[in-house]
Amino acid sequence: MGGIRTAKPELDFVFHPQAIAIAGVSAKEQGFGGGGFVQSLQEIGFPGPIFLIHPTARAIRGLKCYRSLREVPDDVDYVISSVPARAVPQLVEDCIAKGVRVLHLFTAGFTETGDEERAALERAIVERAKEAGIRVIGPNCMGLYVPASRLAMMPGQPPEPGDVGMVSQSGMNAGEFVRYGLPRGLRFSKVVSFGNGSDLKAADFLEYFLEDDETRIVAAYLEGIQDGPRLARAIRALGARKPLILLKGGRTEAGSRAAHSHTASLAGSLAVFDGLCKQAGAVRVDSMEELVDSAVAFRFARRLPGPRVAVVGAGGGASVLAADDLAAAGLEVPPLLPETQAALAKVTAEAGTSIRNPIDTTSLWETEGFEATLRICAEAPNIDVILYHTGFGMGPMSRFGDARKRAAQQAEVLAQVQERFGKPVVVAIRPSLNTEGFEQANEFQELCWRGGLATFPTITRAAQALGRLLRWQRQHES
Amino acid sequence: MGGIRTAKPELDFVFHPQAIAIAGVSAKEQGFGGGGFVQSLQEIGFPGPIFLIHPTARAIRGLKCYRSLREVPDDVDYVISSVPARAVPQLVEDCIAKGVRVLHLFTAGFTETGDEERAALERAIVERAKEAGIRVIGPNCMGLYVPASRLAMMPGQPPEPGDVGMVSQSGMNAGEFVRYGLPRGLRFSKVVSFGNGSDLKAADFLEYFLEDDETRIVAAYLEGIQDGPRLARAIRALGARKPLILLKGGRTEAGSRAAHSHTASLAGSLAVFDGLCKQAGAVRVDSMEELVDSAVAFRFARRLPGPRVAVVGAGGGASVLAADDLAAAGLEVPPLLPETQAALAKVTAEAGTSIRNPIDTTSLWETEGFEATLRICAEAPNIDVILYHTGFGMGPMSRFGDARKRAAQQAEVLAQVQERFGKPVVVAIRPSLNTEGFEQANEFQELCWRGGLATFPTITRAAQALGRLLRWQRQHES
Numbered sequence: 001m002g003g004i005r006t007a008k009p010e011l012d013f014v015f016h017p018q019a020i021a022i023a024g025v026s027a028k029e030q031g032f033g034g035g036g037f038v039q040s041l042q043e044i045g046f047p048g049p050i051f052l053i054h055p056t057a058r059a060i061r062g063l064k065c066y067r068s069l070r071e072v073p074d075d076v077d078y079v080i081s082s083v084p085a086r087a088v089p090q091l092v093e094d095c096i097a098k099g100v101r102v103l104h105l106f107t108a109g110f111t112e113t114g115d116e117e118r119a120a121l122e123r124a125i126v127e128r129a130k131e132a133g134i135r136v137i138g139p140n141c142m143g144l145y146v147p148a149s150r151l152a153m154m155p156g157q158p159p160e161p162g163d164v165g166m167v168s169q170s171g172m173n174a175g176e177f178v179r180y181g182l183p184r185g186l187r188f189s190k191v192v193s194f195g196n197g198s199d200l201k202a203a204d205f206l207e208y209f210l211e212d213d214e215t216r217i218v219a220a221y222l223e224g225i226q227d228g229p230r231l232a233r234a235i236r237a238l239g240a241r242k243p244l245i246l247l248k249g250g251r252t253e254a255g256s257r258a259a260h261s262h263t264a265s266l267a268g269s270l271a272v273f274d275g276l277c278k279q280a281g282a283v284r285v286d287s288m289e290e291l292v293d294s295a296v297a298f299r300f301a302r303r304l305p306g307p308r309v310a311v312v313g314a315g316g317g318a319s320v321l322a323a324d325d326l327a328a329a330g331l332e333v334p335p336l337l338p339e340t341q342a343a344l345a346k347v348t349a350e351a352g353t354s355i356r357n358p359i360d361t362t363s364l365w366e367t368e369g370f371e372a373t374l375r376i377c378a379e380a381p382n383i384d385v386i387l388y389h390t391g392f393g394m395g396p397m398s399r400f401g402d403a404r405k406r407a408a409q410q411a412e413v414l415a416q417v418q419e420r421f422g423k424p425v426v427v428a429i430r431p432s433l434n435t436e437g438f439e440q441a442n443e444f445q446e447l448c449w450r451g452g453l454a455t456f457p458t459i460t461r462a463a464q465a466l467g468r469l470l471r472w473q474r475q476h477e478s
Numbered sequence: 479m480g481g482i483r484t485a486k487p488e489l490d491f492v493f494h495p496q497a498i499a500i501a502g503v504s505a506k507e508q509g510f511g512g513g514g515f516v517q518s519l520q521e522i523g524f525p526g527p528i529f530l531i532h533p534t535a536r537a538i539r540g541l542k543c544y545r546s547l548r549e550v551p552d553d554v555d556y557v558i559s560s561v562p563a564r565a566v567p568q569l570v571e572d573c574i575a576k577g578v579r580v581l582h583l584f585t586a587g588f589t590e591t592g593d594e595e596r597a598a599l600e601r602a603i604v605e606r607a608k609e610a611g612i613r614v615i616g617p618n619c620m621g622l623y624v625p626a627s628r629l630a631m632m633p634g635q636p637p638e639p640g641d642v643g644m645v646s647q648s649g650m651n652a653g654e655f656v657r658y659g660l661p662r663g664l665r666f667s668k669v670v671s672f673g674n675g676s677d678l679k680a681a682d683f684l685e686y687f688l689e690d691d692e693t694r695i696v697a698a699y700l701e702g703i704q705d706g707p708r709l710a711r712a713i714r715a716l717g718a719r720k721p722l723i724l725l726k727g728g729r730t731e732a733g734s735r736a737a738h739s740h741t742a743s744l745a746g747s748l749a750v751f752d753g754l755c756k757q758a759g760a761v762r763v764d765s766m767e768e769l770v771d772s773a774v775a776f777r778f779a780r781r782l783p784g785p786r787v788a789v790v791g792a793g794g795g796a797s798v799l800a801a802d803d804l805a806a807a808g809l810e811v812p813p814l815l816p817e818t819q820a821a822l823a824k825v826t827a828e829a830g831t832s833i834r835n836p837i838d839t840t841s842l843w844e845t846e847g848f849e850a851t852l853r854i855c856a857e858a859p860n861i862d863v864i865l866y867h868t869g870f871g872m873g874p875m876s877r878f879g880d881a882r883k884r885a886a887q888q889a890e891v892l893a894q895v896q897e898r899f900g901k902p903v904v905v906a907i908r909p910s911l912n913t914e915g916f917e918q919a920n921e922f923q924e925l926c927w928r929g930g931l932a933t934f935p936t937i938t939r940a941a942q943a944l945g946r947l948l949r950w951q952r953q954h955e956s
Binding site: 156168169170171172173174176179180182183221223247249250251252253254255257258259261262263286287288289314315316317318319320321322323324325326327328332333335354356358360394430431433435438439457458460 | 634646647648649650651652654657658660661699701725727728729730731732733735736737739740741764765766767792793794795796797798799800801802803804805806810811813832834836838872909911913916917935936938
């Protein structure tokens with residue numbers, strides 16, 4: 001997956017701006033739009049200068065304002081536009097005059113309105129920018145989150161980089177992917193919200209990710225099929241080289257109508273898209289939850305040595321449903337061998353059926369019993385993966401001893417077992433219903449992913465994500 | 479659904495104990511088992527006497543202990559057993575001597591171990607109890623939660639009664655159903671965990687729910703098919719009269735093996751069970767999440783006047799996925815009529831596409847705009863249901879004004895709109911990732927259900943639950 005290369009991908013400059021100007025910042029400090037971008041860039045610590053363009057204000061958030069882009073005394077290579085649509089043509093002229101290389105149009109109100117005049121304006125703007133050598137992101141989008149460049153599209157996006165790339169036609173969905181991925185340990189190389197995709201489109205960014213060594217896993221939210229043949233080529237090439245997970249908005253007629261309203265997208269046939277994903281060895285998912293879950297599985301479980309799962313955790317009913325969920329997802333929950341059961345019997349008070357697999361014993365409640373149970377499961381010759389399920393702020397375990405300390409010890413044991421035996425350990429943490437449990441669960445989740453473990457909010461979602469990972473492996477390793 | 483009756487269902491006495499004895503309480507105050515039942519009964523405020531049976535202790539948790547059941551000076555009609563399996567035969571003799579009517583065997587270690595001797599012991603115990611006129615719940619189960627009788631199986635179960643009945647072969651799954659249902663407004667008539675079902679079985683409890691006027695909606699978690707023909711009759715009869723939602727553990731071979739280990743259940747054929755559910759007009763679901771979601775839909779959305787949904791909430795990408803989810807679940811997201819769009823255009827800054835449906839406008843951020851937008855959607859002649867989606871502790875809304883106050887106003891408006899227009903309003907509240915958002919979301923959720931609204935943690939789950947409700951209606955109203 002990517003060797004040593006010296007040449008940078010063609011679009012690399014898009015992700016590494018040196019100086020940013022933001023046009024259309026409200027004098028109010030916070031909020032959505034221009035002000036939000038200022039806040040986000042300051043928060044993540046963009047190292048280059050940020051110039052604000054404002055007709056009257058002297059300074060906003062401590063940054064000097066200029067009446068027009070042309071008045072900025074330094075070079076500017078990247079411009080974020082939050083001005084009204086009708087003011088964009090002038091801004092493009094100013095960008096050309098300043099030698100700007102990338103124009104991010106947060107500005108909306110173009111083709112997606114369904115108004116032909118506004119669609120024509122969008123085409124004219126992008127044509128003018130392109131002929132002057134300026135690449136356009138958008139319009140109608142949130143732009144870029146590139147931790148390594150200290151570039152953020154929303155507040156709360158951390159500077160710590162990672163190996164997951166994401167391209168999204170929706171700013172909100174890009175934001176949700178990041179937001180829900182962060183507490184589960186996903187970190188990002190480049191996240192792109194490209195909206196109407198009038199110039200730079202999904203195909204451009206997927207082609208970029210193909211060559212980008214910082215990106216090991218790619219997730220995408222696409223509403224429309226733009227430049228179909230090129231997009232298909234990009235998906236096929238990328239799907240062959242890196243894990244590629246695709247969420248298609250507009251997979252129904254109603255969704256397709258909504259997609260057209262949202263980003264002027266023509267959704268295309270789901271059957272064609274689905275066929276393309278299959279052929280490309282890409283993983284197609286149906287929800288934001290599945291998109292995040294799959295990225296977590298690729299990032300942390302990485303590769304399953306086989307389909308056989310040991311299920312470990314408290315609760316007979318949960319054990320039964322876990323076995324069902326795993327089997328329904330294409331995995332196996334084999335009975336443990338007699339010698340494994342004999343070893344487990346030595347470390348637990350329960351005899352018989354609770355150590356066959358699923359394993360549901362009170363030995364899990366004590367530190368030594370927990371370690372021994374997990375180790376024996378990992379040593380079992382007919383087990384490839386361990387699924388541990390737990391919850392916080394509920395059940396008898398919450399009433400015994402120090403739940404917080406026990407959770408920290410458990411996370412350590414789980415990480416050590418994965419490391420030592422080379423068998424993925426995945427953790428399902430049931431949603432908590434009270435604040436204490438919520439905070440304990442968050443703490444445990446962080447300890448787990450920092451230890452290299454895949455975490456999921458339900459057993460069902462863990463099983464489905466493992467199933468998708470396994471199917472992906474079978475397709476790519478055959 | 480149940481008229482005025484004077485006769486009580488035959489098993490009514492099981493749910494209305496007058497005096498309880500608990501055998502096998504640990505001298506330690508808290509925990510699982512006997513001590514847990516004492517704690518639960520004291521917490522919920524069981525009004526009758528609770529007698530503890532303990533060989534040596536004088537009192538536990540303020541309750542006087544007796545060396546044996548026979549030494550209890552008063553009448554006892556209900557006994558909870560937490561003694562070891564080998565001590566149960568003596569306890570049964572004591573129950574017979576005391577004239578006990580119901581024996582709840584929390585005690586495990588019988589047929590579910592796979593040991594033939596232990597299975598024989600279970601059969602002998604139950605036979606002896608039955609011939610003496612004692613009904614047995616269990617063994618290997620958590621027993622009953624009956625708020626109106628102030629009877630709880632776990633700590634944290636409130637005394638407020640409701641109209642949802644639940645029967646579960648797993649104590650944990652009964653507990654999870656209650657736990658996850660409570661913050662979404664579910665309240666319960668009777669919840670039963672019956673474990674191995676050696677005497678009283680699913681069929682008994684479903685027959686009871688058929689006649690029980692306090693129970694309007696029934697949820698069930700079943701692992702095995704015991705007394706098949708009678709169970710099938712009970713499901714058919716109940717399914718015809720009340721909403722019946724069934725989660726089948728052991729729907730795969732792996733799950734079936736786990737079910738056998740858990741409650742000695744023979745899972746039977748899923749195809750047969752599925753066919754039975756269809757024929758009975760019962761709703762079959764595949765996870766605990768779906769079981770709770772469906773109960774919430776029946777309890778709060780109650781009846782959809784039709785399949786046409788207006789989607790309201792922030793975010794273009796979320797809107798597209800919402801439309802997809804609803805359409806995939808069998809609902810419709812029709813474009814609003816020109817007159818409805820004209821009315822919406824008057825209350826929002828956005829023109830064009832964000833008011834077609836889904837509706838995604840900044841007017842939702844202000845109290846008046848929110849009220850007007852919801853009202854106009856509810857007035858729309860081609861809309862039957864409104865789905866509002868939101869989140870807390872994230873996004874631009876969390877940065878404007880007082881999020882808590884706005885949420886309270888929104889909940890009030892949503893409830894009023896449902897009430898006034900007779901169209902169900904359902905609310906999807908995205909999971910929060912920080913404590914502040916978590917607490918705000920919980921507060922908003924409670925305001926919503928107290929106002930009579932169905933709440934769901936994701937748009938996908940809301941859509942799927944509405945789809946199941948709609949299919950149920952179509953089957954029962956045709």
